[in-house]
Every structure is written in C-alpha cells, then in structure tokens.
Amino acid sequence: MTSPRIAIHLLLLLPAAALAHGPGGHAADPNLHVDPSLKDCSVVFAPELTQAAFGRFAREFGSVSAFKQGSPPTTLGPWGFSLELEQIFFSVEEKSAAWNDTFAHPDAYHELGSDKAIPKLRLRVGVTDDLDVGAFYTKSPRANYGWLGLEAKYAILRQGEDMPVALALRGAYTKTLYVADMDMHALGADVSIGRTFWGILTPYVGVGGDAVLARETSAVVDLKNELQVVPHLTAGFEVRYWHVAIGAEVQVSALTSLQAQLSAVF
Numbered sequence: 001m002t003s004p005r006i007a008i009h010l011l012l013l014l015p016a017a018a019l020a021h022g023p024g025g026h027a028a029d030p031n032l033h034v035d036p037s038l039k040d041c042s043v044v045f046a047p048e049l050t051q052a053a054f055g056r057f058a059r060e061f062g063s064v065s066a067f068k069q070g071s072p073p074t075t076l077g078p079w080g081f082s083l084e085l086e087q088i089f090f091s092v093e094e095k096s097a098a099w100n101d102t103f104a105h106p107d108a109y110h111e112l113g114s115d116k117a118i119p120k121l122r123l124r125v126g127v128t129d130d131l132d133v134g135a136f137y138t139k140s141p142r143a144n145y146g147w148l149g150l151e152a153k154y155a156i157l158r159q160g161e162d163m164p165v166a167l168a169l170r171g172a173y174t175k176t177l178y179v180a181d182m183d184m185h186a187l188g189a190d191v192s193i194g195r196t197f198w199g200i201l202t203p204y205v206g207v208g209g210d211a212v213l214a215r216e217t218s219a220v221v222d223l224k225n226e227l228q229v230v231p232h233l234t235a236g237f238e239v240r241y242w243h244v245a246i247g248a249e250v251q252v253s254a255l256t257s258l259q260a261q262l263s264a265v266f
C-alpha cells in the first residue's frame with residue numbers, strides 16, 4: 001500500500017476512534033448500568049449481579065461503612081462530649097462486577113470513580129470515667145446511600161502515674177440507609193492501646209473485626225443473604241489542645257481507608 005493510501009485510511013479511522021469515546025474524550029464503559037432519573041451514582045442492583053459479586057460487595061462496602069474508631073482509647077469523663085467532623089477516603093475497583101453491577105449511573109459517561117471521599121458527623125459523650133457512647137451519621141448528597149452508626153467504648157486501663165498506657169474495648173453497630181435494593185448491617189468490635197505524650201499527642205493502634213450481614217431486597221435478582229466477617233487493623237493519632245482536637249486514622253481491612261477528623265471537645 002502506497003503512503004498516500006495509508007494516510008487516507010488513517011484519516012478514515014479517526015472519526016470511528018473518536019466515536020468510541022464519550023464527551024471530553026474519556027472512554028465510556030459499555031457495562032455501565034444507566035438510570036437517567038439518578039442525580040449521581042447510586043446503589044441499584046443490576047440483573048447481572050451474581051452471588052459471588054454480591055458477597056464481595058457486602059465485604060467491601062460493609063467493611064468500609066462500619067463505624068471506625070476515629071479516637072484514642074482514652075475516655076472523655078462524665079458528661080464530657082466531643083462533636084466531630086470527619087472525612088473518610090478509600091478506593092474501589094469500579095470496573096469489578098462487585099461495584100459495577102451494584103451501582104447505576106445518570107448516563108453512560110458518569111463513572112463511579114475509584115477514589116471515594118465521604119464526610120461524616122459524629123458525637124461522643126462520656127457517661128462515666130470508663131465509658132463513652134457515640135453516634136455518627138452521613139448521607140451522600142446526591143446519591144441514595146447513607147450510614148448511621150452507634151458505639152460504646154469502655155476503658156480497661158487508664159494512663160496514669162502507675163500505668164504507662166490506655167487500653168480500651170469498643171463495640172459498634174452500623175446500618176446502611178436509603179438503599180431500596182438491600183438491607184445491610186455491620187457489627188464491629190476492637191481493642192486499642194495508646195499513650196499520651198506531653199499532654200497533647202496520643203498515638204494508638206488497634207485490632208478488631210466487623211461482621212457484615214447483607215440481604216438483597218431487589219426485584220431483579222434472587223440472591224442468598226451474605227454474612228461476611230472482616231478483620232481489621234487500625235493505627236492513628238490525635239493532637240488535642242484546649243478544646244480542639246485533630247486526628248487521622250488508617251484502617252487496613254477489606255478496603256484500606258484513611259480518615260481525618262476535627263473535633264470540638266468539652
């Protein structure tokens with residue numbers, strides 16, 4: 001084939017290549033499930049969802065939604081309280097069946113995205129010297145899912161002159177909200193240890209697990225309930241000065257997450 005003919009063939013192929021891309025030049029995923037009534041990517045099960053993919057979704061979505069520790073093993077004391085703004089960051093395999101067949105999108109070019117960030121509002125209250133209780137809430141602004149969580153933390157050891165560390169047990173419950181196609185709950189438990197330095201800095205580590213129960217309630221699939229037990233490792237720190245605390249925590253679980261928080265503590 002002569003050079004001019006090669007050039008003509010290449011020019012003819014360019015429009016076809018351009019049509020293979022959506023607006024802005026990004027390749028459209030042919031497997032995206034589209035629902036034009038949605039404002040943002042939302043949890044809506046597709047008929048293609050398999051039991052294996054549902055199990056993986058329950059494990060990953062359930063474990064990342066589970067109420068994170070987000071604070072050292074120290075307690076607030078009787079009638080102490082903390083109001084916190086939190087942000088959690090995590091990544092998902094958006095092209096996997098576990099995430100592709102459980103989400104619907106406003107159009108064929110509106111992908112889920114692999115990197116997710118979700119804000120949360122949290123309140124903790126000290127009941128006794130050794131016991132704190134708390135709750136958190138979040139709702140995706142434009143999508144159809146949110147979470148509500150409850151927790152209780154009990155101090156086994158409190159740092160003092162004769163005790164170099166604080167040690168606490170914690171239990172938590174999380175309910176996924178607003179999703180019509182499933183009913184999901186997570187029960188978590190962990191133990192953590194930490195030490196406060198110079199009266200302001202408290203690093204801590206912990207270990208625990210979450211039991212995630214997911215039941216599909218969709219009209220387009222018929223799947224068995226999923227019970228997933230997911231261990232996790234936690235490491236974080238808190239810097240507290242006067243009535244303000246900032247902190248960060250990483251949790252290694254089915255999905256690794258990073259959480260940052262800003263608190264008003266009284």
